[in-house]
Amino acid sequence: MINLVYIGSDIGDITVNAFNAITESDIVLNYDNIDLSILDEYLKDKEIISNVVEDSEDGDIYSKLEESYSKIEYCVYKSREDKTVTIVSSNNPNIYTVANVLIQISSKHNDIELRVYPGVSPVDYSASLLGAPLNDYAAIDLNSIIVSQEELEGKIKSALENDFVLFIHNLKGIYGEDENHNFNLLKKIVNDFNNELLVGIVNGESHEICRFKDINDEKINEKTTLIIGNRLTHILDDFMVTSSDYIVKPKFIEQNMDFFKRYLKGETPRGLDMDCDYLPCHKELEACDFCYCPFYPCADGVTGGEWIKEKNVWSCQFCDWIHLEEPCLAVREGLDEILEETEDLKTKHIELLKLRRQSLLKTLK
Numbered sequence: 001m002i003n004l005v006y007i008g009s010d011i012g013d014i015t016v017n018a019f020n021a022i023t024e025s026d027i028v029l030n031y032d033n034i035d036l037s038i039l040d041e042y043l044k045d046k047e048i049i050s051n052v053v054e055d056s057e058d059g060d061i062y063s064k065l066e067e068s069y070s071k072i073e074y075c076v077y078k079s080r081e082d083k084t085v086t087i088v089s090s091n092n093p094n095i096y097t098v099a100n101v102l103i104q105i106s107s108k109h110n111d112i113e114l115r116v117y118p119g120v121s122p123v124d125y126s127a128s129l130l131g132a133p134l135n136d137y138a139a140i141d142l143n144s145i146i147v148s149q150e151e152l153e154g155k156i157k158s159a160l161e162n163d164f165v166l167f168i169h170n171l172k173g174i175y176g177e178d179e180n181h182n183f184n185l186l187k188k189i190v191n192d193f194n195n196e197l198l199v200g201i202v203n204g205e206s207h208e209i210c211r212f213k214d215i216n217d218e219k220i221n222e223k224t225t226l227i228i229g230n231r232l233t234h235i236l237d238d239f240m241v242t243s244s245d246y247i248v249k250p251k252f253i254e255q256n257m258d259f260f261k262r263y264l265k266g267e268t269p270r271g272l273d274m275d276c277d278y279l280p281c282h283k284e285l286e287a288c289d290f291c292y293c294p295f296y297p298c299a300d301g302v303t304g305g306e307w308i309k310e311k312n313v314w315s316c317q318f319c320d321w322i323h324l325e326e327p328c329l330a331v332r333e334g335l336d337e338i339l340e341e342t343e344d345l346k347t348k349h350i351e352l353l354k355l356r357r358q359s360l361l362k363t364l365k
């Protein structure tokens with residue numbers, strides 16, 4: 001039997017199944033040479049193989065890989081002798097990099113019993129330190145050995161263009177001559193796209209959140225991981241959060257319903273209402289089309305709304321987005337298809353929130 005166990009970024013996060021697989025083994029291969037001392041008392045009677053691979057003098061990548069793969073070959077060989085072998089891996093964004101190699105090597109034989117135990121990947125580990133930055137995301141290894149610069153560039157660009165949150169791993173090259181080459185490529189692509197995107201920088205247990213334009217080489221080392229937010233990513237109480245589904249039942253006050261009664265009859269203002277006594281009610285104000293917001297309470301701070309602490313009330317005081325011309329146009333377009341009567345504000349709240357998200361993606365920079 002051969003097990004592949006993924007430890008992840010912190011051995012304290014090991015799963016019960018992974019722990020059992022290790023402790024029930026005869027042989028343990030520490031593939032990424034991580035500190036297993038926390039498991040010392042369970043490893044006493046086992047053959048432990050480390051995977052320290054010396055740099056060859058001529059820097060020959062084949063010898064390095066061959067030496068490393070030979071340890072896996074050895075495990076496969078031992079498992080065929082009825083030994084229970086566990087390979088412990090940790091360094092990659094997820095277990096599947098090593099799993100891929102192991103499955104390839106095992107497939108050279110007929111009778112290999114193989115089981116893969118997932119763990120908390122660096123993606124989840126980093127995201128949990130930062131808060132809730134992940135929604136739909138892409139995980140990209142900057143240092144994959146046979147991925148060309150063109151392919152890498154294409155993946156990063158298309159992830160950004162399609163509003164994926166990006167998880168970036170292996171920022172420092174270990175194969176190329178210039179260790180910063182791929183990181184510099186990433187910086188160029190993101191800076192050209194939108195350097196105001198938030199980025200979470202995770203180094204072990206420490207982390208910080210800043211705008212991408214403020215990232216610099218000193219914040220990065222070979223263990224650093226990055227989570228680059230999309231346009232819906234914002235800061236909430238020091239956490240990095242990407243807008244998702246927190247749906248709060250709408251409560252509308254009388255004035256709100258009156259406003260939308262008039263909206264449906266085409267009697268509400270378009271553009272700035274110069275006769276309004278409350279003008280200027282917002283810092284950035286271009287249009288009064290939605291003096292009352294059809295999405296209330298959106299419960300999504302990306303446009304500046306926030307909960308008033310201890311009151312359970314959603315405040316739109318700092319949301320300027322719905323009062324700008326472009327969003328008003330985008331919202332009007334979709335709203336005509338959803339809103340037939342004022343009751344729809346309550347019964348079609350989820351459809352309205354979809355429209356809000358669509359309009360945000362059309363209009364946020």
Ligand code: SF4
Nearest residue numbers: 293296298305316319
């Ligand atoms: S925060 Fe903005 S979008 Fe959300 S409910 Fe308030 S006004 Fe509408």
